[in-house]
Amino acid sequence: MVDGTESGMDDEQRIDLGVSLFIPYRYTEDRMFRALRDAGFDDWTLAQCRVFQRVSPDGSRLKDLADQAQMTKQSASVMVDQLERLGYVRRLPDPSDGRARLIVIEERGRRAVEVASKALDEILAEWKAYLGTRNFTLLHQILDQLREITDPYAR
Amino acid sequence: MVDGTESGMDDEQRIDLGVSLFIPYRYTEDRMFRALRDAGFDDWTLAQCRVFQRVSPDGSRLKDLADQAQMTKQSASVMVDQLERLGYVRRLPDPSDGRARLIVIEERGRRAVEVASKALDEILAEWKAYLGTRNFTLLHQILDQLREITDPYAR
DNA sequence: CGCTTTGGTTAGGGACATTGACTATTGTGG
DNA sequence: CCACAATAGTCAATGTCCCTAACCAAAGCG
Numbered sequence: 001m002v003d004g005t006e007s008g009m010d011d012e013q014r015i016d017l018g019v020s021l022f023i024p025y026r027y028t029e030d031r032m033f034r035a036l037r038d039a040g041f042d043d044w045t046l047a048q049c050r051v052f053q054r055v056s057p058d059g060s061r062l063k064d065l066a067d068q069a070q071m072t073k074q075s076a077s078v079m080v081d082q083l084e085r086l087g088y089v090r091r092l093p094d095p096s097d098g099r100a101r102l103i104v105i106e107e108r109g110r111r112a113v114e115v116a117s118k119a120l121d122e123i124l125a126e127w128k129a130y131l132g133t134r135n136f137t138l139l140h141q142i143l144d145q146l147r148e149i150t151d152p153y154a155r
Numbered sequence: 156m157v158d159g160t161e162s163g164m165d166d167e168q169r170i171d172l173g174v175s176l177f178i179p180y181r182y183t184e185d186r187m188f189r190a191l192r193d194a195g196f197d198d199w200t201l202a203q204c205r206v207f208q209r210v211s212p213d214g215s216r217l218k219d220l221a222d223q224a225q226m227t228k229q230s231a232s233v234m235v236d237q238l239e240r241l242g243y244v245r246r247l248p249d250p251s252d253g254r255a256r257l258i259v260i261e262e263r264g265r266r267a268v269e270v271a272s273k274a275l276d277e278i279l280a281e282w283k284a285y286l287g288t289r290n291f292t293l294l295h296q297i298l299d300q301l302r303e304i305t306d307p308y309a310r
Numbered sequence: 311c312g313c314t315t316t317g318g319t320t321a322g323g324g325a326c327a328t329t330g331a332c333t334a335t336t337g338t339g340g
Numbered sequence: 341c342c343a344c345a346a347t348a349g350t351c352a353a354t355g356t357c358c359c360t361a362a363c364c365a366a367a368g369c370g
Contacts, residue, residue: 073350099336138290140172200357252317
């Protein structure tokens with residue numbers, strides 16, 4: 001927050017790494033969202049989509065979705081309600097825990113995942129071509145490393 | 156969006172680069188926001204703070220803030236209203252254009268920038284120590300490069 | 311000068327996310 | 341085997357954010 005220009009650290013490196021991280025992130029998000037819309041998945045919102053993307057292929061608990069998306073269970077629940085009404089996911093009772101429910105991907109959701117997947121491939125291929133394979137791989141490695149000290153959710 | 160597991164590209168690299176970018180970004184944002192709160196700047200919200208961080212030391216036009224923050228002028232205007240009421244910024248008539256107004260940082264805002272600046276330095280120092288100077292610099296360079304094809308706002 | 315563009319504001323509504331209080335199931339220690 | 345704490349999720353009310361639409365005024369341009 002705040003791109004201060006004073007104090008410590010050589011200026012070259014202060015040019016907001018936070019923003020530098022955010023910009024390409026948003027680029028992928030925007031582009032995938034647009035790809036989905038163009039493919040006919042235009043009945044959901046970005047916020048709903050963000051929750052959907054966290055649903056594991058094996059089904060997820062509401063609590064986990066909420067944690068990962070950094071929101072309250074209540075908020076996540078509303079999103080899931082909507083996604084369910086739209087046919088992207090379904091809630092099933094969790095056989096291993098009577099309190100819990102498993103949110104699983106439905107037919108329409110599966111088709112959306114396919115489209116998004118393809119869009120992501122395209123983006124990554126472009127980046128790879130632009131950065132060169134070497135730097136592209138390095139970026140991956142460094143970010144993975146960084147994740148270890150910045151990801152609040154184990155992984 | 157959507158972390159698909161099928162199709163193209165070797166799996167190693169598909170582990171969502173988007174998320175990998177987002178996680179450290181959010182880490183910096185969260186931590187700076189907390190640092191500000193702890194320092195007594197606890198009367199604003201994250202959304203207001205996000206707009207504030209875009210205000211240039213020389214003053215910014217509303218339109219520019221809105222563009223950079225990817226929101227409408229109307230939304231940005233509300234944020235600025237609030238920031239102004241809280242004493243972080245002030246609107247001045249723009250001498251070079253009778254229609255426009257310059258949003259400039261006020262005393263309280265300047266103090267906040269200082270705190271945020273210090274927090275950012277800390278974070279970057281930690282990352283540098285963890286990644287090693289070499290990789291830290293590389294990360295910067297690669298992200299800068301990536302920005303050229305992903306930043307919708309020139310710079 | 312008219313006309314278009316550009317910078318901002320006002321008004322109203324919808325989407326998102328939070329806090330607080332509640333139910334029900336699970337697990338645990340006495 | 342039962343009181344008790346912790347956990348999964350819901351309901352209700354509220355507030356914040358952000359958008360569309362409509363508008364005003366200054367600037368730029370033919």
